[in-house]
Amino acid sequence: MTLSLWFSLLSACIIISFTPGAGAINTMNNSMRQGWRASIWGILGQQIALLIHVVIVAAGVGILVANSPALFAIIRYAGAAYLVYLGIRMLLSKPEVASDGTTSGRQLTRRAMLNRGILVNLLNPKAIVFFLAFTPQFINADQPLLGQYALYIGTVIAVDILVMYFFFAGTARTFQRFTATYRGAKMLNILFGVLFILVALLLLFLH
Structure with a gap:
């Protein structure tokens, strides 16, 4: 690759x-709720899916x-x-209130965040089709493939980690004070629950 x-x-x-999607929403949600x-x-899980x-x-x-079409539709x-499951779960979840009236929210384990990150990105057939169209633009079939794919996926993952962690997660971090109260945490559940459902609808109808 030149x-x-x-x-x-x-x-x-x-x-x-930088284009908002399910991965960005998942990252911001994790940052605001888990730190x-x-x-x-969660970001590492999304990279495994990529x-x-x-x-x-x-x-x-x-x-x-x-x-x-059938296989694409199933995925x-x-x-x-x-x-939608993630969205409904957030809409129905009740923040855990401490004795001082504040809330720390439901804490997820590292493995749970990793697994959720994998599923959020993996269960998106458009990503496969996107990479199918995107990848050949940067791979020369007449040259050794291993080094090209290593540089290609290394660049994709490195950029995505930096953007997700320092932009989306970093931006969400500034709202943690707001979500420290029961009311703030409840509003956060509603916001991200609705966003996950909206992304699901986009995934279904914008194709």
Whole structure:
């Protein structure tokens, strides 16, 4: 991969990472409820899903998904259903109130955040189709593939981690005082519950 091509890849990754989606919403939710430092586990889960998507595309399975309406629909509905589940769960959850009237919210384990991050990004067939169209632009089939894929996925993941952690999680961190009260935490549950459901609807209808 030439330097100019890599800069094109870098620019594209930055623009894509700043585009709000389910991953960004999940990251902000983790940061506000679990803390900025802990939110890295959800972000790492999302990167594992990105890696799986690229491997799927590299193996050619992405072509099958893109050309099979039934398989695409199954994955699409599964992804939307999971986001709706997360949204409803947040809407119905009740913040845990301490004796002083404040709330720390429901604490998730690192593994729980990691697993949720994986599912949020993995159950999105559009990501497979996107990488199917995006990846070949930066891979030269006439050159050794391993090094190219390593640089490609390394750039994608590095940019996404930096944007998710320092922008989305960092921005959400500034609202933690607001969510320290019962009322604030309840409003947070409603906000992110609605956002997850809206993303699910977009996943279903904007295709």
